[in-house]
Amino acid sequence: MDLKKHFLSILESLYDAVIVIDRDSTIVYINQAYTRQFGVPPHKLIGRKLRDVEPNARILDVLRDGKPRINDYSYVHSLGQHVYANMTPLIEEGQVIGVVTIMKDISEIKTLQKQLENYRKQLSRLEEQLYQKDGFTLLESQVPSMQRAVSLARRVAPTDATVLLTGETGVGKELFAQAIHQASERRDKPFIPVNMVSIPDTLFESEMFGYEEGSFTGSRKGGKRGLIELAQGGTLFLDEIGEMSLSVQAKMLRVLQEHAYRKVGGTTLYPLDVRIICATNRDLQREVQAGRFREDLYYRLNVVPIHIPPLRERKEDLPRLVNNLVNKLRLKYNKHVLVDDSIYGVFCQYDWPGNVRELSNVLERMFVVCNDHYLKVEDIPESFFALLQKGTDVEQESGVWDHEHAEGAGTSGAWKEAAGKTGMKQEEGSAGQSHAGLQHVLEQTERAVFERVLRESRTRTEAIRKLGISRRTFYERLKRYGLG
Known part of the structure; x- marks a missing residue:
């Protein structure tokens, strides 16, 4: 077959659009597929200068530089x-x-991408609605201590029992309180959170109980509804109760004992119809012994104590927590970003003294500045690496890598043990260790973790579950480190 003779027939048979220009940018040929895809007949283009039809066409760049x-x-x-x-x-x-x-027309692909993005947004909204209906979904855990806390919260949620949530700052006490409220018979009534530190003693009664009109100079016409009245029928969440002064404690005790309250300047006794959930980061038993917290109030509030473990004791939950927090950020910023599994190797080496609140802060910073569709190690703030390095220096010097903070075993202990063995401590004179240098150490740490988890797991599936990563990432790492 004479290919030269049939060359134009070959071009006409293609499904992709073809356009040819000469050295002067004159359009000398378009095939049938071009007309079919873009709706432009040959006689409207052939003979015209492309620079007149499409002045910024990339084809003109090829004509100029020959690349x-x-x-x-x-x-x-x-x-x-x-x-x-x-x-x-x-x-x-x-x-x-x-x-x-x-040329290939990808307008249909762009349309499908937009539809897919809309479906993803709808899915995120539906997930958010699901979390609102069952707040415990956000609290699911792989760690026994957290599982016990969630299980107890689920059991007491349908009752009106007073709950005392304890745990370090930022562990998610308000999330627990909201989940209990959403699972209670009061779910359709208000959930009113109150930070007790934010209310001065002198304003406590007027803020908490409200006041009647004319009760004091400058009072609002018609009076004011207090926080208890706003929460009527629902749940009153009293955060940081360990910070209340003794005088405020006495006023709260009286209300809880009488199940009623009076507004400032009034004589009417209003019934108390709220579920009380309290939270503190203090050891209230020690506060009672020290005389800083009333014993009678303590027993009123400590009906169902629930302790929430800190994040450093449940690092196995990091993948789930990150996913939940990123879902919220997608809704907040209307931006669809996924999480690259590589960040978990870094996150697992940090003790998160600020707990879930600190994790949320780091993720939001990463989310806002992310230029890609994935959150990666490169997006982690430099300030975080500085904290990570500082933390590893302190822990190695104090010799607690394999003892105090590795109690949970599992992946948390594996990461920490590996980090200690791979030399996370800075060498002398390297206080300004670069991001790249730290990344090399992190890769060494990750390899050591994989080796240990593989030794301790009966199957690959068990190893994947312990590491908290996807199957694809698991096998990529095995190949990278020659562990397959």
Whole structure:
């Protein structure tokens, strides 16, 4: 077969659009697929200068510099469509005599991408609605101590029993309180959170109980509803109760004993119809012994104590926590970003003194500055690496890598033990250790973790579960470290 003779027939048989220009940018050929895809007949283009039809066309760049453009993505204004194109210069005796371009219309793909993005947003909204209906979904855990806390909270939620939530700052005490409220018979009534530190002693009664009109100079016309009245029928969440003064404690005790309250300047006794949930980061038993917290109030509030473990004791939950927090950020910023599993290797080496609140802060900073569709190690703030390095220095010097903070075993202990063995401590004179240098150490740590988890796991599936990563990432790491 004479290919030269049938060359135009071959071009006409292609499903992709073809356009050819000469050295003066004159359009000399378009095939049937071009007309079919873009609705432009040959007589409207052939003979015209491309620079007049589409002044900023990438094809003109190829004509100027003689360099091909492969898989080039652009928006063609004259067509009103997005296209992918392969543009190749035609060379004769070392001179560019024209350009042949094969184009694919991807407008349909763009439409499908938009639809997919809309579906993802709808899915995120539905997930958020699900979390609102069952707040305990956000609290699911792989760690026994956290599982016990969630299980107890689920059991007491349908009752009106007073709950005392204890734990370090930032562990998620308000999330627990909200979950209990959402699972209670009072779910359709208000949930009113109150930070006891924010209310001065002198304003406590007027803020908590409200006041009647004319009760004092400058009082609001018609009086004011207090926080208890706003929470009527629902749940009153009293956060940081360990910070209350003894005088405020006495006033709260009286209300809880009488199940009623009076507004400032009034004589009417209003019934107390609220469920009380309290929270503190203090050891209230010690506060009672020290005389800083009333014993009778302590027993009123400590009906169902629930202790929430700190994040450093449940690092196995990091993947789930990160996913939940990123879901919220997607809704907040209307931006669809996924999480690269590589960040868990870094996060697991940090003790998170600020707990879930600190994790949320770091993720939000990463989310806002992320230029890609994935949150990666490169997006982690430099300040975090400084804290991580400082923490590892302190822990190695105090010799607690394998003791105090590795109690939970599992992946938490594995990461910490590996970090200690791979030399996370800075060498002398390297206080300004670079991100890249730290990354090398982290990779060494990750390899050591994989080796240990593989030794201690009966199956690959068990190892994947312990590591808290996807199957794809698991096998990629095995290949990278030669552990397959």
